[in-house]
Amino acid sequence: MTPKSEAELAQMIKGANAPLRIQGGGTRPIGHAHGDGLETGALAGVTLYEPGALTIVAQAGTPVAEIEKTLAKENQRLAFEPMDHRTLLGTKGEPTIGGVVAANVSGPRRISVGACRDFMLGVRFVDGAGDIIKNGGRVMKNVTGYDLVKLMTGAYGTLGVLTEVSMKVLPDVAAQAMLTLDGLNDTQAIAAMSAGLSSPYEVTGVAHDPQEGKTLFRLEGFPDSIAYRADALTKHLARFGTAATTEDTQLVKDTWIGIRDVGAFAGKDGDVWRISAKPSDAPDLVAKIGPKAVQYDWGGGLIWVLTDPGRNIRTALGDFDGHATLIRGGAEFPTFQPEPPALAAITAGLRAKFDPRGILNPGMMN
Amino acid sequence: MEMPAPDARVLSRKDYIVERLCAVLPKDAVISDISETRAYECDALTAYKCPPLCAVLPANTQEVAAVLKICHELDVPVVPRGSGTSLAGGALPTADSVILGVAKMNQVIETNYDDRYIRVQTGRTNLSVTGAVEANGFFYAPDPSSQLACAIAGNIAMNSGGAHCLKYGVTTNNLMGVTMVTMDGTVVELGGAHLDAAGLDLLGLICGSEGQLGVVTEATLRILHKPEGARPVLMGYDSSEVAGQVVTDIIKAGILPVAIEFMDRPCIEATEAFAKAGYPMCEALLIVEVEGSESEIDAQLKLIMEIAAKHNPVELREAKDADEAGRIWLGRKSAFGAMGQINDYMCLDGTIPVSSLPFVLKRIGEMSKEFGLHVGNVFHAGDGNMHPLILFDANKPGDLELCEEFGAEILKLCVEVGGCLTGEHGVGIEKRDLMNVQFDPVDLEAQMAIKDVFDPKWLLNAAKVFPLATSEERRAA
Numbered sequence: 046m047t048p049k050s051e052a053e054l055a056q057m058i059k060g061a062n063a064p065l066r067i068q069g070g071g072t073r074p075i076g077h078a079h080g081d082g083l084e085t086g087a088l089a090g091v092t093l094y095e096p097g098a099l100t101i102v103a104q105a106g107t108p109v110a111e112i113e114k115t116l117a118k119e120n121q122r123l124a125f126e127p128m129d130h131r132t133l134l135g136t137k138g139e140p141t142i143g144g145v146v147a148a149n150v151s152g153p154r155r156i157s158v159g160a161c162r163d164f165m166l167g168v169r170f171v172d173g174a175g176d177i178i179k180n181g182g183r184v185m186k187n188v189t190g191y192d193l194v195k196l197m198t199g200a201y202g203t204l205g206v207l208t209e210v211s212m213k214v215l216p217d218v219a220a221q222a223m224l225t226l227d228g229l230n231d232t233q234a235i236a237a238m239s240a241g242l243s244s245p246y247e248v249t250g251v252a253h254d255p256q257e258g259k260t261l262f263r264l265e266g267f268p269d270s271i272a273y274r275a276d277a278l279t280k281h282l283a284r285f286g287t288a289a290t291t292e293d294t295q296l297v298k299d300t301w302i303g304i305r306d307v308g309a310f311a312g313k314d315g316d317v318w319r320i321s322a323k324p325s326d327a328p329d330l331v332a333k334i335g336p337k338a339v340q341y342d343w344g345g346g347l348i349w350v351l352t353d354p355g356r357n358i359r360t361a362l363g364d365f366d367g368h369a370t371l372i373r374g375g376a377e378f379p380t381f382q383p384e385p386p387a388l389a390a391i392t393a394g395l396r397a398k399f400d401p402r403g404i405l406n407p408g409m410m411n
Numbered sequence: 412m413e414m415p416a417p418d419a420r421v422l423s424r425k426d427y428i429v430e431r432l433c434a435v436l437p438k439d440a441v442i443s444d445i446s447e448t449r450a451y452e453c454d455a456l457t458a459y460k461c462p463p464l465c466a467v468l469p470a471n472t473q474e475v476a477a478v479l480k481i482c483h484e485l486d487v488p489v490v491p492r493g494s495g496t497s498l499a500g501g502a503l504p505t506a507d508s509v510i511l512g513v514a515k516m517n518q519v520i521e522t523n524y525d526d527r528y529i530r531v532q533t534g535r536t537n538l539s540v541t542g543a544v545e546a547n548g549f550f551y552a553p554d555p556s557s558q559l560a561c562a563i564a565g566n567i568a569m570n571s572g573g574a575h576c577l578k579y580g581v582t583t584n585n586l587m588g589v590t591m592v593t594m595d596g597t598v599v600e601l602g603g604a605h606l607d608a609a610g611l612d613l614l615g616l617i618c619g620s621e622g623q624l625g626v627v628t629e630a631t632l633r634i635l636h637k638p639e640g641a642r643p644v645l646m647g648y649d650s651s652e653v654a655g656q657v658v659t660d661i662i663k664a665g666i667l668p669v670a671i672e673f674m675d676r677p678c679i680e681a682t683e684a685f686a687k688a689g690y691p692m693c694e695a696l697l698i699v700e701v702e703g704s705e706s707e708i709d710a711q712l713k714l715i716m717e718i719a720a721k722h723n724p725v726e727l728r729e730a731k732d733a734d735e736a737g738r739i740w741l742g743r744k745s746a747f748g749a750m751g752q753i754n755d756y757m758c759l760d761g762t763i764p765v766s767s768l769p770f771v772l773k774r775i776g777e778m779s780k781e782f783g784l785h786v787g788n789v790f791h792a793g794d795g796n797m798h799p800l801i802l803f804d805a806n807k808p809g810d811l812e813l814c815e816e817f818g819a820e821i822l823k824l825c826v827e828v829g830g831c832l833t834g835e836h837g838v839g840i841e842k843r844d845l846m847n848v849q850f851d852p853v854d855l856e857a858q859m860a861i862k863d864v865f866d867p868k869w870l871l872n873a874a875k876v877f878p879l880a881t882s883e884e885r886r887a888a
Binding site: 178 | 526549576577581584597598600619636638667703706707794829833835837842846853858860876
């Protein structure tokens with residue numbers, strides 16, 4: 046099913062008598078979804094764009110590429126730099142903005158500017174009863190009523206099918222630079238990344254690749270400002286070694302697209318897990334897992350691991366401050382971190398309210 | 412503002428309820444004498460007052476859970492209270508309610524500079540969170556005007572903002588985790604020291620839910636290293652259209668100031684009479700602040716001054732030192748106090764798309780004449796959050812009602828142009844009955860369904876947010 050309007054989508058959901066598998070561009074097959082396909086691709090187009098107000102509104106099926114192109118014309122961007130999962134998952138198709146929002150997809154800049162959910166201003170969606178609901182709006186400050194905008198962001202379509210999203214955008218930057226430290230072990234790297242993030246130099250990306258032994262720091266802004274901050278940050282990090290600096294903006298861009306999309310794991314055999322953790326815990330957590338390969342992003346707060354297929358790393362991790370999601374790999378165990386009973390009860394309660402018949406991506410977030 | 416009639420069954424059992432609460436709390440943590448409960452009869456929306464049945468001041472999560480469990484069992488309404496600085500009546504009691512104050516819970520539980528967070532009990536004031544970390548060069552970003560007094564609990568309940576949120580976001584963007592007690596006494600943990608909590612974004616849902624879904628007792632907050640420096644410029648223009656255009660041009664030039672504040676003539680006049688900050692007399696005054704190192708600030712301000720100069724400013728003044736910076740901010744920071752010197756005032760909080768600014772200000776000016784009440788406008792211009800201050804005389808019969816009517820018309824206008832009723836103060840009782848202007852019944856139904864899940868008996872702060880007629884069936888059930 047490919048509804049051509051919000052009203053048509055609402056009718057389809059009202060009339061549905063079997064589970065629906067909701068899909069944007071189909072580039073992020075994460076979780077156990079089953080049911081009749083319901084595609085949002087025909088609900089496309091930018092509805093409103095006000096560069097002076099840093100606001101864009103688009104229908105859910107709008108390709109991310111189209112939004113980025115629209116923004117680039119005014120020298121603006123989606124600051125949370127959503128990951129493109131096609132590289133890691135080997136999928137085809139065109140990522141949509143609705144898919145990005147439904148999965149709360151962010152990239153390396155999440156550590157400095159926030160996640161997709163932090164840029165969300167408003168949503169329109171159709172719930173499991175077929176009702177069209179709106180929440181939030183198109184202004185940056187809005188505390189009118191409950192924040193269903195955040196609730197819908199990252200709900201993987203299980204509470205409603207997004208039809209329109211409204212987002213805050215930010216100015217693009219004139220230039221980018223990168224500092225690289227060589228040869229740090231994981232613990233030293235986490236300490237160095239924390240030092241970078243605990244500085245006033247506005248680092249907008251901090252990642253560590255243990256395989257290459259490289260720890261990377263990204264700076265963005267006006268060229269003079271970057272030159273100043275690169276110098277200051279180099280001094281600030283001196284106890285971890287002498288950082289090499291590049292001000293080749295294209296090289297920096299390409300490097301961070303690679304980090305964003307976890308390009309290092311592309312085409313390599315094994316399962317891929319995404320772990321959100323307290324940064325200083327990261328090296329110990331990785332040691333417990335003993336993975337085939339690792340990438341630290343967000344200063345260690347986001348750990349990507351490549352493991353042998355079929356391993357449930359949650360057994361090795363035990364109880365920890367964070368959660369693990371299986372992003373690539375078929376498995377019998379849950380894709381998402383199981384919730385403690387009190388939270389599971391609230392989640393189940395919300396699902397029962399928003400999707401009383403249990404037809405929207407049932408079982409998706411298990 | 413109408414409030415639901417108190418439940419006679421609850422009122423008649425006051426002694427028993429107090430006895431039960433005394434059994435789980437230290438003696439001095441239960442306040443039931445009418446001479447003392449009066450201290451909790453209102454918040455900063457002082458036009459409305461009602462002493463509660465009693466007030467409790469628990470010291471930790473376990474005590475909060477014990478209180479809620481008893482109230483849940485006995486069907487007693489509970490109104491959570493931070494520091495009582497709500498301008499929207501968020502902490503206004505009903506006569507049959509227990510005020511649950513978090514004032515005793517003000518401890519820092521953990522500070523972690525490597526992982527950049529602080530965990531506090533939520534009765535701690537906003538400013539003292541920064542106070543706990545500033546010696547190490549850090550700060551907590553959300554900075555509501557009431558930050559000296561307001562509690563983190565209230566900040567979370569209302570998703571409070573501040574002048575610097577254009578760059579740093581509001582409470583929800585700086586909140587990593589909470590311990591929360593639901594109405595039946597269940598303790599839940601959401602998020603933690605990691606980013607992007609697992610499962611549905613319940614943390615995002617809780618933040619801004621006006622104390623209707625649970626009582627947040629502890630919070631993990633993101634802390635940031637302070638910038639090297641900050642400096643404001645002041646610019647004055649002959650019309651709000653031009654000032655609005657300057658804001659747009661600055662943003663479109665790729666500069667993201669940390670704050671852009673706007674004041675109109677009535678507000679400038681009142682402020683000058685009160686604080687003598689040396690502001691120019693003009694139709695629209697902007698304060699734009701940028702951050703960074705000295706050289707970075709110079710570079711950004713140069714660009715901003717170039718843009719500002721193109722639009723024929725009446726005045727263009729860059730702070731040369733900390734003293735001048737202080738003078739530039741002085742007027743803005745005393746604006747509310749200055750208006751209060753003239754008369755009683757009501758502070759509104761609607762948000763509008765920045766592009767509608769000139770139209771909205773023009774309409775407010777026209778309405779001011781129609782209603783015969785003066786109004787001054789202070790405005791977070793970068794994000795469209797307006798603060799019209801309507802002057803009235805509380806001693807003049809009918810003036811408050813007239814003022815509320817005028818306020819409602821302004822908020823309807825905000826919604827009409829694509830904005831919303833409240834940007835950072837919350838709905839409370841103040842904007843409760845206007846929710847139908849912004850939302851269709853089905854939108855409100857979806858929100859109320861959430862409260863059904865967290866608080867099926869509708870005991871927690873239930874007379875707020877939703878129009879009374881809309882929530883009546885649920886509250887009565």
